[in-house]
Amino acid sequence: MRYYLPNEPEPIVIRHLVSQAPLLEVDGVRTAGLEKILVDLFCDAELFASFGGAELENIFREAFKTYPVNLYRYAGRRRKEAIAQFLQTL
Secondary structure, three states, rough: OOOOOOOOOOOOOOOOOOOOOEEEOOEEEEEEEEHHHHHHHHHOOOHHOOOOOOHHHHHHHHHHHHHHOOHHHHHHHOOOOHHHHHHHOO
C-alpha cells in the first residue's frame, strides 16, 4: 500500500468479492453489509491499518451494541478462528 498509494489523498481500492459475502441492496445499489465490513477490517489489517488496535476493538464493540451481527458465516470464508479468538477477548 505504501508503494502504490503514498501521495493519494483519497485512494480507491477495488478488490475481488469473496464468495457468499453479505451484501445489502439500498435503492437498487448493492453495497457491503455490516458483517462484511467488520470481517474485512479484521482480515485486511494492512489495507485498513488506521483502524487497528484499540480502534478496531471500539468499532466491533459499538457494532455489537447497536446492531444484531452474525459474523461467523462470512468469517468462515476468511479467518474464522482468528476472528472468534478476537471476539472472545472483547
